[in-house]
Amino acid sequence: MSTDNQPTAADETEGELEPEAEIDPAELQALRERVDELEESVAESDAADDGKKMTIVATQGTFDMAYPPLILGSTAAAFGWDVVVFHTFWGLDILHEENSKNLKLSAVGNPNMPVPNAIAAIPGMDRMATRMMEKRIDENGTATIEELIELSLESGVDLQACQMTIELMDYDEENFYDGVTTGVGAATALQHMAESDIQLLV
Amino acid sequence: MSSEYDTTETLDVKGQSCPMPIVKTKQAIDDLEAGDVLEVVATDSGSMSDIQGWADGTSGVELLDQVEGDDLYTHYVKKSD
Incomplete structure (x- = not known):
């Protein structure tokens, strides 16, 4: 039963994703900034953990x-x-x-x-x-x-x-x-x- | 040979034993600027291992050299940042 359903499910997912493949550049920029921010805060907290x-x-x-x-x-x-x-x-x-x-x-x-x-x-x-x-x-x-x-x-x-x-x-x-x-x-x-x-x- | 280091200040802890050479070194380093070199002169033979262990485990300091003389142990510690 599950083997019958799987291809369908995969098709559906692919079908859903495709229209969203074009990412809004502004959104992408915002995401990149967020990643930078998070990386910085991880580095900071690592530094703080340095002290025993x-x-x-x-x-x-x-x-x-x-x-x-x-x-x-x-x-x-x-x-x-x-x-x-x-x-x-x-x-x-x-x-x-x-x-x-x-x-x-x-x-x-x-x-x-x-x-x-x-x-x-x-x-x-x-x-x-x-x-x-x-x-x-x-x-x-x-x-x-x-x-x-x-x-x-x-x-x-x-x-x-x-x-x-x-x-x-x-x-x-x-x-x-x-x-x-x-x-x-x-x-x-x-x-x-x-x-x-x-x-x-x- | 090692007195060639351009030392900013000399800390005399002769006659003092553990933990004084370490604690005094830390206090003296705190008062220095980045790039300065502190010369620590001690008579405590344990300071050879202790200063090394302290410098290894402490950020912002670098042990440049340790010289063992006649009952005198001289350490050169640089404040890195």
């Missing part, structure tokens, strides 16, 4: 754990990437102007410490371990946490402070460095993560 996106979730507030998100974030910004670092729970202390200057290295449960846990648990050991690390950082020319935060903000990294944790810790917006984004939650973080090429949890 990265989202880091910073959950830890120890001295050593504050470094990786700050170093990666500021470096990614140097690449021209769109970077969000979402700070939640103890990670919030990195953005806290006062607390960020007193972040501690944990001596207990840290297998890299040259002392056994029993000794590491003695009061004051965390402070000692932190001071030793700070000294090494200074000697090595490694940036301080404060310097990295300022550098990150300067270079356009969006440092976000989780609103829920701000309230949980009883912090205030004024406690944070100028330029820190507050009033954001998991949905904001997820939205940026979904658009990101790189997502990291620290």
